[in-house]
Amino acid sequence: MKIFKRILLVFILIIAILVYFNYSKLNIISGYASKYMASSINIGGHSSTYIIENDLAMPLIELTDTEFDTQERTAKASVYGLMTRKAVDRGGLGSVLVNNDYSEGEQYLQPRRNFKKIDKPYPYGHLPKKDTVFENVDxxxxxxxxxxxxxxxxxxxxxxxxxxxxxxxxxxxxxxxxxxxxxxxxxxxxxxxxxxxxxxxxxxxxxxxxxxxxxxxxxxxxxxxxxxxxxxxxxxxxxxxxxxxxxxxxxxxxxxxxxxxxxxxxxxxxxxxxxxxxxxxxxxxxxxxxxxxxxxxxxxxxxxxxxxxxxxxxxxxxxxxxxxxxxxxxxxxxxxxxxxxxxxxxxxxxxxxxxxxxxxxxxxxxxxxxxxxxxxxxxxxxxxxxxxxxxxxxxxxxxxxxxxxxxxxxxxxxxxxxxxxxxxxxxxxxxxxxxxxxxxxxxx
Structure with missing residues (x-):
């Protein structure tokens, strides 16, 4: 039992040292994960499961616990429960990380877009591509x-x-x-x-x-x-x-x-x-x-x-x-x-x-x-x-x-x-x- 306690103590000490020297990094890590998750779902249209298993499966970022609120269209991420970061959707401005400067409920100007379709084949318009066979293409x-x-x-x-x-x-x-x-x-x-x-x-x-x-x-x-x-x-x-x-x-x-x-x-x-x-x-x-x-x-x-x-x-x-x-x-x-x-x-x-x-x-x-x-x-x-x-x-x-x-x-x-x-x-x-x-x- 004494050996087990000593091993546990060493393990806790190692974790404490790692957290101490990397705590400030957690802000960056969880910030990356929550921002990427919010944008990838709100703009990219992917599922949270897909993003976690693929895009966030990279060194350090994979340590995060990241989740998406489908009703609020927001994402949160933390590392072992530490340094939780939140990203919110702002429509035509995309998603953004929340900090002390963020005011919930504030109305933001949006870019005004012209989504008129162009009546020409792709890429110069939105009609189907023109089928073309080039003699010089093998x-x-x-x-x-x-x-x-x-x-x-x-x-x-x-x-x-x-x-x-x-x-x-x-x-x-x-x-x-x-x-x-x-x-x-x-x-x-x-x-x-x-x-x-x-x-x-x-x-x-x-x-x-x-x-x-x-x-x-x-x-x-x-x-x-x-x-x-x-x-x-x-x-x-x-x-x-x-x-x-x-x-x-x-x-x-x-x-x-x-x-x-x-x-x-x-x-x-x-x-x-x-x-x-x-x-x-x-x-x-x-x-x-x-x-x-x-x-x-x-x-x-x-x-x-x-x-x-x-x-x-x-x-x-x-x-x-x-x-x-x-x-x-x-x-x-x-x-x-x-x-x-x-x-x-x-x-x-x-x-x-x-x-x-x-x-x-x-x-x-x-x-x-x-x-x-x-x-x-x-x-x-x-x-x-x-x-x-x-x-x-x-x-x-x-x-x-x-x-x-x-x-x-x-x-x-x-x-x-x-x-x-x-x-x-x-x-x-x-x-x-x-x-x-x-x-x-x-x-x-």
């Missing part, structure tokens, strides 16, 4: 290529795949539980959507990317030299830690902050602009705050992404979630069906023109695909690049929208291709080079 090789992302389900974890060729739907496939109407969280693909807002505003003559960032708090120190271009290229020189493995700048921003536009704003410079390249979700949310400044009212800001390009191209499933202060979380929280993610890619492949309307200038493509110094040829302006052949068997003109766990919109102008892949594993588990090169071989 359909046997195509079929082999599109099965590759699903060939090892346990490793690659692909959920959806879609291929557009010359503005035609060449292929789409979905695992059980997903279809053409299932919204997918794009994670950092959201950054490219947020950047597109700046491309649209530049076309309208309302700003230029070489303008100084309009941040009053920076006017009296070295940060006054930071431009919109530096922010779009992640080369502001500001301090930032993009570590998702613990308590860091990015995890505190996403799971603790009421106003996510301030996380990067408050950081000091550790280098002059262009001297370093430092990927920062805080920078994107700072840009979201700058975007908000361009409008006379909060309502205009909320309407803008949808009114200026999202609803115009028929991407009606797309929803950008906002923080508690009503700022779009452009770094991470945009949802859309696989088909609507592909529409964004097609808009870029068509140089900003959609059904005879130029939504942003073709020169914007040149801008976002110009290599940013010190990024090893992998980054432009809120888009990823293949300029230096990271994927050696894929054309170097490939550029893409990338998100956590392998959400991708690949745009390959030289091949007239837009390819969307979503899932729970990224490169190298999902072999980008192998898949895309096999796909390209099928198109002569």
């Amino acid at each position: 359909y046997d090789l195509l079929q082999k290529a599109v099965t590759l992302p699903f060939s090892n389900e346990a490793i690659q974890k692909t959920r959806t795949l879609l291929v557009l060729y010359k503005g035609h739907l060449l292929h789409e496939s979905y695992i059980d539980g997903f279809d053409k109407n299932t919204p997918i969280l794009g994670w950092s693909m959201s950054k490219s959507v947020l950047a597109t807002c700046f491309g649209v505003l530049q076309k309208k003559g309302r700003l230029k990317v070489d303008w100084p960032a309009p941040i009053a708090e920076w006017k009296d120190d070295e940060r006054r030299n930071i431009t919109l271009n530096h922010l779009l290229r992640m080369q502001s020189g500001l301090e930032w830690n993009e570590d998702y493995g613990g308590i860091s700048d990015v995890t505190k921003m996403l799971f603790l902050d009421s106003d996510m536009t301030k996380a990067q704003l408050d950081k000091m410079a550790i280098a002059k602009p262009t001297e370093i390249w430092n990927y920062s979700s805080g920078t994107t949310n700072l840009l979201s705050g700058i975007l908000r400044q361009q409008f006379r009212s909060h309502q205009e800001y909320l309407n803008f992404p949808y009114k200026s390009f999202i609803d115009k191209i028929g991407a009606h499933s797309m929803l950008i979630e906002a923080d508690l202060k009503g700022n779009y979380v452009g770094s991470s929280y945009t949802w859309a069906t696989t088909r609507d993610w592909a529409r964004i890619g097609q808009l870029y492949l068509d140089n900003g023109k959609w059904n005879d309307e130029q939504l942003f200038d073709a020169e914007w493509i040149d801008y976002i695909t110009t290599v940013t110094d010190l990024s090893n040829g992998t980054y432009g302006a809120h888009f990823w690049l293949n300029a230096e052949g990271k994927f050696p068997d894929v054309p170097k003109d490939l550029y893409s929208m990338n998100g956590f766990q392998g959400q991708y919109v690949f745009i390959i102008p030289s091949k007239d291709l837009v390819v969307v892949r979503t899932g729970l594993a990224e490169d190298p588990e999902f072999d980008i080079n192998g898949f895309l090169s096999s796909l390209i071989i099928a198109i002569k």
Whole structure:
């Protein structure tokens, strides 16, 4: 009995030590689980059981006890009963984590949407796709290529795949539980959507990317030299830690902050602009705050992404979630069906023109695909690049929208291709080079 008591005491001591050193992390862990659960059900349409068994089955997050209230449409999560976090649904603003700034019953402005159907075949409208047979496509090789992302389900974890060729739907496939109407969280693909807002505003003559960032708090120190271009290229020189493995700048921003536009704003410079390249979700949310400044009212800001390009191209499933202060979380929280993610890619492949309307200038493509110094040829302006052949068997003109766990919109102008892949594993588990090169071989 004494031995048992001693073992129990040691066990309790170990647990106490673990809790002591990790207690603050529990806020982040339960915050992630409750926020993801709320959004995945309220927007994505999945069941709580499915989310727990799949999306939340990851280190540390799997420790949470997460539940969803179907009547209130809220989610709660805790770790062994500690640090309970709650996420609530706010309609067109998505789901948000509750903290001391949250006021239950408060009415929030909603983005005003135009869900009018476009009478053209997909992807340019909402009619069924036009059946087209291309003489230069080897359909046997195509079929082999599109099965590759699903060939090892346990490793690659692909959920959806879609291929557009010359503005035609060449292929789409979905695992059980997903279809053409299932919204997918794009994670950092959201950054490219947020950047597109700046491309649209530049076309309208309302700003230029070489303008100084309009941040009053920076006017009296070295940060006054930071431009919109530096922010779009992640080369502001500001301090930032993009570590998702613990308590860091990015995890505190996403799971603790009421106003996510301030996380990067408050950081000091550790280098002059262009001297370093430092990927920062805080920078994107700072840009979201700058975007908000361009409008006379909060309502205009909320309407803008949808009114200026999202609803115009028929991407009606797309929803950008906002923080508690009503700022779009452009770094991470945009949802859309696989088909609507592909529409964004097609808009870029068509140089900003959609059904005879130029939504942003073709020169914007040149801008976002110009290599940013010190990024090893992998980054432009809120888009990823293949300029230096990271994927050696894929054309170097490939550029893409990338998100956590392998959400991708690949745009390959030289091949007239837009390819969307979503899932729970990224490169190298999902072999980008192998898949895309096999796909390209099928198109002569």
